[in-house]
Amino acid sequence: MSNHTTNHNHHSRKERKGGIQELLAAEQRAVSKINEAKTRKIKKMKEARDEAQKEIDSYRKELQDEFEQKWKKDKAADEFSLQIQRKVRDEMRTIDSKVSTNKKQVIEKVLVQVYDITPELHENLQVSIPSETL
Amino acid sequence: MALSDAEVSKQIQHMVEFINKEAGEKVEEIDTKAEEEFNIEKGRLLQQEKLKVKSYFERKEKQVEMQRKIQRSNQQNQARLSILKSRDDNVDKILSDAAKKLGEITKDQAKYQQIISSLIAQGLFQLIEPHVNILCRKQDMEVVKAAIPAGIDQYTKATRVKVVVEINKVNFLPEECSGGVILYDKTHSISVSNTFESRLELLSKQMIPEIRGILFGASLTRKFYD
Numbered sequence: 001m002s003n004h005t006t007n008h009n010h011h012s013r014k015e016r017k018g019g020i021q022e023l024l025a026a027e028q029r030a031v032s033k034i035n036e037a038k039t040r041k042i043k044k045m046k047e048a049r050d051e052a053q054k055e056i057d058s059y060r061k062e063l064q065d066e067f068e069q070k071w072k073k074d075k076a077a078d079e080f081s082l083q084i085q086r087k088v089r090d091e092m093r094t095i096d097s098k099v100s101t102n103k104k105q106v107i108e109k110v111l112v113q114v115y116d117i118t119p120e121l122h123e124n125l126q127v128s129i130p131s132e133t134l
Numbered sequence: 135m136a137l138s139d140a141e142v143s144k145q146i147q148h149m150v151e152f153i154n155k156e157a158g159e160k161v162e163e164i165d166t167k168a169e170e171e172f173n174i175e176k177g178r179l180l181q182q183e184k185l186k187v188k189s190y191f192e193r194k195e196k197q198v199e200m201q202r203k204i205q206r207s208n209q210q211n212q213a214r215l216s217i218l219k220s221r222d223d224n225v226d227k228i229l230s231d232a233a234k235k236l237g238e239i240t241k242d243q244a245k246y247q248q249i250i251s252s253l254i255a256q257g258l259f260q261l262i263e264p265h266v267n268i269l270c271r272k273q274d275m276e277v278v279k280a281a282i283p284a285g286i287d288q289y290t291k292a293t294r295v296k297v298v299v300e301i302n303k304v305n306f307l308p309e310e311c312s313g314g315v316i317l318y319d320k321t322h323s324i325s326v327s328n329t330f331e332s333r334l335e336l337l338s339k340q341m342i343p344e345i346r347g348i349l350f351g352a353s354l355t356r357k358f359y360d
Contacts, residue, residue, distance in 0.1 A: 019142055019143065019145075019146035020146075022146055022150055023146060023149055023150060023153070026149075026150040026153040026154060027153060029154075029157070030153050030154065030156065030157030030160075031157075033157050033158075033160075033161050034157060034160050034161055034164065036161075037160070037161040037164035037165055037168075038164060040164075040165065040168060041164055041165070041167065041168035041171070044168040044169070044171070044172045045168070045171060045172065045175060047172065048171070048172045048173075048175040048176040048179070049175065049176075049179060051176055052175075052176045052179035052180050052183065053179075053183075055180055056179070056180065056183040056184060056187065059184055059187055060187045063187060063188070063191045064191075066191075067191055067194065067195065070195075071195070071198050074202060077202055077205065077206070080206055080209070081209055084209050084210060084213045085213075087213065088213045088216060088217060091217045091220075092217070092220055095217070095220055095221060095224060095350065098349055098350055098351075099224045099228070099349055102348050102349050103228055103231070103349075105348060106228050106232075106345050106348050106349060107228060107231055107232045107235065109341075109344075109345075109348070110228075110229070110232045110334070110337065110338065110341060110345070111232060111235060111236070111239075113337050113341065114236065114330055114333045114334050114337060115239060115245075115249050117249065117252035117253055117255075117256050117328075118252075118256075119252060119255040119256035119258075119259045119288055119289070119292075120256075120259060121259050121292055121293065122259075122260070
Protein backbone atom coordinates (compact mmCIF):
# COMPACT_ATOMS: atom_id res chain seq x y z
CA MET A 1 0.00 0.00 0.00
CA SER A 2 2.74 2.31 1.10
CA ASN A 3 4.66 1.22 -1.93
CA HIS A 4 1.71 2.16 -4.05
CA THR A 5 1.54 5.53 -2.43
CA THR A 6 5.24 6.17 -3.02
CA ASN A 7 4.83 5.05 -6.49
CA HIS A 8 1.86 7.30 -6.89
CA ASN A 9 3.75 10.24 -5.39
CA HIS A 10 6.68 9.69 -7.66
CA HIS A 11 4.40 9.44 -10.61
CA SER A 12 2.56 12.61 -9.62
CA ARG A 13 5.77 14.66 -9.33
CA LYS A 14 6.77 13.50 -12.74
CA GLU A 15 3.34 14.41 -14.08
CA ARG A 16 3.50 17.84 -12.50
CA LYS A 17 6.94 18.50 -13.95
CA GLY A 18 5.64 17.51 -17.35
CA GLY A 19 2.70 19.87 -16.87
CA ILE A 20 4.93 22.86 -16.20
CA GLN A 21 6.98 21.95 -19.22
CA GLU A 22 3.82 21.86 -21.23
CA LEU A 23 2.82 25.29 -19.95
CA LEU A 24 6.21 26.73 -20.70
CA ALA A 25 6.09 25.27 -24.19
CA ALA A 26 2.64 26.77 -24.73
CA GLU A 27 3.95 30.11 -23.53
CA GLN A 28 6.90 29.79 -25.85
CA ARG A 29 4.66 28.96 -28.79
CA ALA A 30 2.40 31.87 -27.98
CA VAL A 31 5.32 34.29 -27.84
CA SER A 32 6.76 33.09 -31.09
CA LYS A 33 3.33 33.21 -32.78
CA ILE A 34 2.90 36.78 -31.63
CA ASN A 35 6.41 37.65 -32.76
CA GLU A 36 5.69 36.13 -36.14
CA ALA A 37 2.55 38.27 -36.35
CA LYS A 38 4.62 41.34 -35.48
CA THR A 39 7.16 40.51 -38.13
CA ARG A 40 4.30 39.99 -40.60
CA LYS A 41 2.98 43.38 -39.67
CA ILE A 42 6.33 45.06 -40.25
CA LYS A 43 6.57 43.27 -43.58
CA LYS A 44 3.06 44.37 -44.39
CA MET A 45 3.96 47.99 -43.72
CA LYS A 46 6.93 47.72 -46.00
CA GLU A 47 4.65 46.20 -48.62
CA ALA A 48 2.33 49.19 -48.22
CA ARG A 49 5.17 51.54 -48.98
CA ASP A 50 6.43 49.43 -51.87
CA GLU A 51 3.01 49.14 -53.43
CA ALA A 52 2.36 52.82 -52.99
CA GLN A 53 5.72 53.61 -54.55
CA LYS A 54 4.95 51.33 -57.49
CA GLU A 55 1.59 52.97 -58.08
CA ILE A 56 3.11 56.40 -57.76
CA ASP A 57 5.84 55.50 -60.22
CA SER A 58 3.32 54.36 -62.77
CA TYR A 59 1.23 57.46 -62.11
CA ARG A 60 4.29 59.62 -62.67
CA LYS A 61 5.09 57.77 -65.86
CA GLU A 62 1.54 58.25 -67.03
CA LEU A 63 1.72 61.99 -66.41
CA GLN A 64 5.18 62.16 -67.97
CA ASP A 65 3.90 60.47 -71.14
CA GLU A 66 0.90 62.73 -71.18
CA PHE A 67 3.12 65.74 -70.71
CA GLU A 68 5.49 64.74 -73.47
CA GLN A 69 2.64 63.96 -75.79
CA LYS A 70 1.14 67.34 -75.12
CA TRP A 71 4.29 69.44 -75.31
CA LYS A 72 6.61 67.42 -77.49
CA LYS A 73 5.86 69.29 -80.63
CA ASP A 74 4.59 72.83 -80.52
CA LYS A 75 2.77 73.04 -83.80
CA ALA A 76 1.33 76.39 -82.89
CA ALA A 77 4.82 77.75 -82.30
CA ASP A 78 6.06 76.52 -85.65
CA GLU A 79 3.10 78.08 -87.34
CA PHE A 80 3.61 81.25 -85.37
CA SER A 81 7.23 81.55 -86.39
CA LEU A 82 6.37 80.84 -90.03
CA GLN A 83 3.71 83.50 -89.84
CA ILE A 84 6.20 85.98 -88.45
CA GLN A 85 8.75 85.14 -91.10
CA ARG A 86 6.10 85.66 -93.74
CA LYS A 87 5.12 88.96 -92.19
CA VAL A 88 8.72 90.14 -92.10
CA ARG A 89 9.27 89.09 -95.69
CA ASP A 90 6.14 90.94 -96.81
CA GLU A 91 7.11 94.00 -94.84
CA MET A 92 10.63 93.97 -96.31
CA ARG A 93 9.17 93.72 -99.78
CA THR A 94 6.86 96.64 -99.04
CA ILE A 95 9.80 98.65 -97.74
CA ASP A 96 11.82 97.91 -100.85
CA SER A 97 9.01 98.89 -103.17
CA LYS A 98 8.23 102.05 -101.22
CA VAL A 99 11.89 102.99 -101.19
CA SER A 100 12.30 102.50 -104.91
CA THR A 101 9.16 104.57 -105.54
CA ASN A 102 9.98 107.44 -103.23
CA LYS A 103 13.75 107.48 -103.15
CA LYS A 104 14.19 110.05 -105.90
CA GLN A 105 11.68 112.38 -104.32
CA VAL A 106 13.44 112.18 -100.98
CA ILE A 107 16.89 112.86 -102.40
CA GLU A 108 15.58 115.84 -104.32
CA LYS A 109 13.83 117.18 -101.24
CA VAL A 110 16.97 116.81 -99.15
CA LEU A 111 19.16 118.51 -101.76
CA VAL A 112 16.71 121.38 -102.15
CA GLN A 113 16.90 121.86 -98.40
CA VAL A 114 20.69 121.82 -98.46
CA TYR A 115 20.80 124.55 -101.08
CA ASP A 116 17.93 126.54 -99.64
CA ILE A 117 19.62 128.85 -97.18
CA THR A 118 17.75 131.52 -95.29
CA PRO A 119 20.24 133.73 -93.48
CA GLU A 120 18.69 134.93 -90.24
CA LEU A 121 19.99 136.90 -87.33
CA HIS A 122 19.60 135.34 -83.96
CA GLU A 123 16.37 136.53 -82.41
CA ASN A 124 18.18 137.75 -79.29
CA LEU A 125 20.58 139.96 -81.21
CA GLN A 126 19.91 143.67 -80.73
CA VAL A 127 20.67 145.30 -84.04
CA SER A 128 20.58 148.78 -82.56
CA ILE A 129 23.73 148.29 -80.51
CA PRO A 130 26.25 147.46 -83.22
CA SER A 131 24.71 150.11 -85.49
CA GLU A 132 26.95 152.68 -83.81
CA THR A 133 29.96 151.14 -85.48
CA LEU A 134 28.57 151.80 -88.91
CA MET B 135 -4.87 18.21 0.00
CA ALA B 136 -2.96 17.63 -3.21
CA LEU B 137 -4.94 17.43 -6.41
CA SER B 138 -5.21 14.18 -8.22
CA ASP B 139 -3.13 13.64 -11.32
CA ALA B 140 -6.17 13.77 -13.50
CA GLU B 141 -7.20 17.06 -12.05
CA VAL B 142 -3.74 18.52 -12.43
CA SER B 143 -3.55 17.36 -15.99
CA LYS B 144 -6.97 18.86 -16.69
CA GLN B 145 -5.97 22.10 -15.07
CA ILE B 146 -2.82 22.31 -17.11
CA GLN B 147 -4.67 21.48 -20.25
CA HIS B 148 -7.04 24.27 -19.39
CA MET B 149 -4.22 26.73 -18.93
CA VAL B 150 -2.54 25.68 -22.16
CA GLU B 151 -5.79 26.19 -23.97
CA PHE B 152 -6.12 29.59 -22.36
CA ILE B 153 -2.62 30.55 -23.43
CA ASN B 154 -3.27 29.36 -26.95
CA LYS B 155 -6.53 31.24 -27.13
CA GLU B 156 -4.95 34.42 -25.81
CA ALA B 157 -2.08 34.10 -28.25
CA GLY B 158 -4.49 33.40 -31.10
CA GLU B 159 -6.49 36.48 -30.22
CA LYS B 160 -3.39 38.58 -29.96
CA VAL B 161 -2.12 37.31 -33.32
CA GLU B 162 -5.49 37.96 -34.91
CA GLU B 163 -5.53 41.43 -33.43
CA ILE B 164 -2.06 42.18 -34.80
CA ASP B 165 -2.96 40.82 -38.21
CA THR B 166 -6.16 42.87 -38.36
CA LYS B 167 -4.29 45.92 -37.28
CA ALA B 168 -1.60 45.22 -39.88
CA GLU B 169 -4.26 45.00 -42.57
CA GLU B 170 -5.83 48.27 -41.42
CA GLU B 171 -2.54 50.10 -41.17
CA PHE B 172 -1.50 48.70 -44.51
CA ASN B 173 -4.49 50.35 -46.13
CA ILE B 174 -4.10 53.57 -44.21
CA GLU B 175 -0.38 53.85 -44.89
CA LYS B 176 -0.70 53.01 -48.56
CA GLY B 177 -3.59 55.42 -48.99
CA ARG B 178 -1.77 58.16 -47.20
CA LEU B 179 1.38 57.69 -49.24
CA LEU B 180 -0.55 57.54 -52.49
CA GLN B 181 -2.50 60.68 -51.77
CA GLN B 182 0.53 62.61 -50.61
CA GLU B 183 2.87 61.54 -53.40
CA LYS B 184 0.32 61.74 -56.18
CA LEU B 185 -0.35 65.31 -55.15
CA LYS B 186 3.35 66.04 -55.32
CA VAL B 187 3.70 64.44 -58.74
CA LYS B 188 0.66 66.25 -60.03
CA SER B 189 1.79 69.62 -58.82
CA TYR B 190 5.24 68.93 -60.24
CA PHE B 191 3.79 68.43 -63.69
CA GLU B 192 1.48 71.39 -63.32
CA ARG B 193 4.47 73.52 -62.51
CA LYS B 194 6.42 72.07 -65.39
CA GLU B 195 3.55 72.76 -67.73
CA LYS B 196 3.35 76.34 -66.59
CA GLN B 197 7.09 76.72 -67.11
CA VAL B 198 6.89 75.39 -70.64
CA GLU B 199 3.96 77.63 -71.40
CA MET B 200 5.81 80.61 -70.01
CA GLN B 201 8.90 79.71 -72.01
CA ARG B 202 6.88 79.51 -75.17
CA LYS B 203 5.31 82.85 -74.49
CA ILE B 204 8.72 84.37 -73.96
CA GLN B 205 9.96 82.70 -77.10
CA ARG B 206 7.09 84.13 -79.11
CA SER B 207 7.54 87.55 -77.70
CA ASN B 208 11.25 87.38 -78.55
CA GLN B 209 10.48 86.30 -82.07
CA GLN B 210 8.01 89.11 -82.47
CA ASN B 211 10.49 91.58 -81.10
CA GLN B 212 13.22 90.27 -83.36
CA ALA B 213 10.93 90.65 -86.35
CA ARG B 214 10.00 94.18 -85.41
CA LEU B 215 13.65 95.11 -84.90
CA SER B 216 14.68 93.65 -88.23
CA ILE B 217 11.99 95.68 -89.98
CA LEU B 218 13.01 98.85 -88.17
CA LYS B 219 16.62 98.14 -89.02
CA SER B 220 15.79 97.67 -92.65
CA ARG B 221 13.98 101.03 -92.65
CA ASP B 222 16.91 102.71 -90.96
CA ASP B 223 19.35 101.16 -93.39
CA ASN B 224 17.29 102.40 -96.28
CA VAL B 225 17.16 105.92 -94.89
CA ASP B 226 20.93 105.87 -94.36
CA LYS B 227 21.45 104.57 -97.86
CA ILE B 228 19.31 107.32 -99.34
CA LEU B 229 21.14 109.97 -97.34
CA SER B 230 24.49 108.66 -98.50
CA ASP B 231 23.16 108.65 -102.07
CA ALA B 232 22.11 112.25 -101.53
CA ALA B 233 25.60 113.03 -100.25
CA LYS B 234 27.08 111.72 -103.48
CA LYS B 235 24.91 114.14 -105.45
CA LEU B 236 25.73 117.14 -103.28
CA GLY B 237 28.41 118.42 -105.63
CA GLU B 238 26.33 118.32 -108.78
CA ILE B 239 25.03 121.83 -108.19
CA THR B 240 28.54 123.25 -108.57
CA LYS B 241 28.32 122.61 -112.31
CA ASP B 242 25.70 125.35 -112.49
CA GLN B 243 28.07 128.25 -111.79
CA ALA B 244 25.40 130.95 -111.45
CA LYS B 245 23.32 128.92 -109.06
CA TYR B 246 26.38 127.81 -107.12
CA GLN B 247 27.57 131.41 -106.72
CA GLN B 248 24.18 132.40 -105.41
CA ILE B 249 24.24 129.57 -102.91
CA ILE B 250 27.74 130.51 -101.75
CA SER B 251 26.54 134.08 -101.19
CA SER B 252 23.74 132.81 -99.00
CA LEU B 253 26.11 130.51 -97.14
CA ILE B 254 28.48 133.41 -96.49
CA ALA B 255 25.64 135.67 -95.38
CA GLN B 256 24.32 132.99 -93.08
CA GLY B 257 27.79 132.46 -91.62
CA LEU B 258 28.23 136.17 -91.06
CA PHE B 259 24.86 136.34 -89.35
CA GLN B 260 25.98 133.71 -86.94
CA LEU B 261 29.49 135.00 -86.30
CA ILE B 262 28.67 138.72 -86.02
CA GLU B 263 32.36 139.57 -86.23
CA PRO B 264 33.98 142.55 -87.92
CA HIS B 265 36.66 140.47 -89.60
CA VAL B 266 35.85 137.12 -91.14
CA ASN B 267 37.99 134.66 -93.09
CA ILE B 268 36.69 132.07 -95.50
CA LEU B 269 37.97 128.60 -96.18
CA CYS B 270 36.93 127.12 -99.51
CA ARG B 271 38.01 124.56 -102.09
CA LYS B 272 40.88 125.67 -104.26
CA GLN B 273 38.81 125.29 -107.40
CA ASP B 274 36.06 127.46 -105.88
CA MET B 275 38.26 130.52 -105.27
CA GLU B 276 36.79 132.49 -108.17
CA VAL B 277 33.17 131.64 -107.42
CA VAL B 278 33.61 132.50 -103.77
CA LYS B 279 35.34 135.76 -104.59
CA ALA B 280 32.43 136.65 -106.84
CA ALA B 281 29.92 135.63 -104.20
CA ILE B 282 31.35 137.60 -101.29
CA PRO B 283 29.87 141.05 -102.12
CA ALA B 284 26.31 139.70 -102.25
CA GLY B 285 26.84 137.96 -98.93
CA ILE B 286 28.22 141.06 -97.25
CA ASP B 287 25.38 143.04 -98.74
CA GLN B 288 22.73 140.82 -97.15
CA TYR B 289 24.50 141.01 -93.82
CA THR B 290 24.97 144.76 -93.81
CA LYS B 291 21.40 145.38 -94.83
CA ALA B 292 20.12 143.41 -91.89
CA THR B 293 22.59 144.52 -89.23
CA ARG B 294 23.90 147.84 -90.57
CA VAL B 295 27.35 146.65 -89.51
CA LYS B 296 30.47 146.70 -91.67
CA VAL B 297 32.40 143.51 -92.14
CA VAL B 298 35.65 142.58 -93.84
CA VAL B 299 35.64 139.19 -95.53
CA GLU B 300 38.79 137.53 -96.83
CA ILE B 301 39.45 134.22 -98.51
CA ASN B 302 42.15 132.09 -96.99
CA LYS B 303 44.62 131.72 -99.80
CA VAL B 304 46.95 129.36 -98.00
CA ASN B 305 44.69 126.63 -96.73
CA PHE B 306 41.79 125.12 -98.60
CA LEU B 307 38.99 122.65 -98.14
CA PRO B 308 39.89 119.26 -99.60
CA GLU B 309 39.15 119.07 -103.30
CA GLU B 310 37.07 115.96 -102.97
CA CYS B 311 34.55 117.62 -100.70
CA SER B 312 31.45 118.70 -102.57
CA GLY B 313 31.41 122.44 -101.97
CA GLY B 314 30.44 125.20 -99.60
CA VAL B 315 32.56 127.29 -97.24
CA ILE B 316 33.77 127.49 -93.67
CA LEU B 317 33.79 130.92 -92.05
CA TYR B 318 35.84 131.82 -89.00
CA ASP B 319 36.79 134.92 -87.09
CA LYS B 320 40.22 136.50 -87.02
CA THR B 321 41.30 134.70 -83.88
CA HIS B 322 40.13 131.31 -85.13
CA SER B 323 38.14 130.89 -81.95
CA ILE B 324 34.72 130.55 -83.56
CA SER B 325 33.81 129.12 -86.90
CA VAL B 326 30.72 128.26 -88.89
CA SER B 327 30.93 125.21 -91.10
CA ASN B 328 28.75 125.81 -94.10
CA THR B 329 30.03 123.07 -96.36
CA PHE B 330 27.45 121.02 -98.17
CA GLU B 331 28.45 118.02 -96.12
CA SER B 332 27.85 119.71 -92.79
CA ARG B 333 24.58 121.15 -94.00
CA LEU B 334 23.43 117.74 -95.12
CA GLU B 335 24.44 116.26 -91.82
CA LEU B 336 22.54 118.89 -89.88
CA LEU B 337 19.53 118.64 -92.12
CA SER B 338 19.38 114.87 -92.24
CA LYS B 339 19.09 114.75 -88.46
CA GLN B 340 16.17 117.14 -88.59
CA MET B 341 14.62 115.57 -91.65
CA ILE B 342 14.70 111.91 -90.69
CA PRO B 343 11.10 111.85 -89.46
CA GLU B 344 9.99 113.64 -92.62
CA ILE B 345 12.04 111.29 -94.78
CA ARG B 346 10.51 108.29 -93.06
CA GLY B 347 7.10 109.80 -93.62
CA ILE B 348 7.70 110.23 -97.34
CA LEU B 349 9.28 106.82 -97.71
CA PHE B 350 7.02 104.64 -95.63
CA GLY B 351 3.95 106.73 -94.89
CA ALA B 352 3.07 108.39 -91.61
CA SER B 353 3.77 106.35 -88.49
CA LEU B 354 0.62 104.89 -87.02
CA THR B 355 2.00 104.63 -83.51
CA ARG B 356 3.71 107.98 -83.21
CA LYS B 357 1.91 110.17 -80.72
CA PHE B 358 3.89 113.39 -80.65
CA TYR B 359 5.19 115.69 -83.33
CA ASP B 360 7.19 118.56 -81.95
